[in-house]
Amino acid sequence: MTFFISTNGIGGSWWESGSRRAFEDVSLDAYLASVDKVYAAGARNFLIINVSPVDRSQILLSTKKMLVEPAADPPRQKTVIDGFDLRLTERVAEFDLSGKGVKALYYDSNTRVSQILDNPYKSALLTTLLRIFEADRLR
Numbered sequence: 001m002t003f004f005i006s007t008n009g010i011g012g013s014w015w016e017s018g019s020r021r022a023f024e025d026v027s028l029d030a031y032l033a034s035v036d037k038v039y040a041a042g043a044r045n046f047l048i049i050n051v052s053p054v055d056r057s058q059i060l061l062s063t064k065k066m067l068v069e070p071a072a073d074p075p076r077q078k079t080v081i082d083g084f085d086l087r088l089t090e091r092v093a094e095f096d097l098s099g100k101g102v103k104a105l106y107y108d109s110n111t112r113v114s115q116i117l118d119n120p121y122k123s124a125l126l127t128t129l130l131r132i133f134e135a136d137r138l139r
Contacts, residue, residue, distance in 0.1 A: 002047040046104045050085040
């Protein structure tokens with residue numbers, strides 16, 4: 001069972017005031033309650049994917065150019081995402097070690113997508129897509 005965690009939750013709340021840790025706990029409790037429900041239904045293998053680098057998304061970068069607050073602060077959003085992803089890592093490890101007979105894997109999409117954005121021409125995915133588009137263009 002795969003769970004992609006909280007892109008919208010972070011994207012819609014990262015600028016809010018208050019304790020980030022408290023928000024992360026409430027948010028993760030809600031997400032992991034869904035995992036518990038799937039576990040209760042019989043699932044034992046889980047892939048949990050963290051928050052991708054939405055601070056680098058076109059919408060955020062475009063908003064920054066328009067100087068619209070609060071969405072004009074990608075470095076601050078990255079800090080919030082990194083903190084949330086760290087807490088998610090901890091919670092996945094706790095779930096995996098809970099003695100419930102589960103295998104919970106954590107995939108760091110943030111790092112992988114950042115690597116692709118940093119150098120898209122080294123990405124096997126982009127290379128494959130370019131080949132497909134080129135082959136289609138030549139037909």
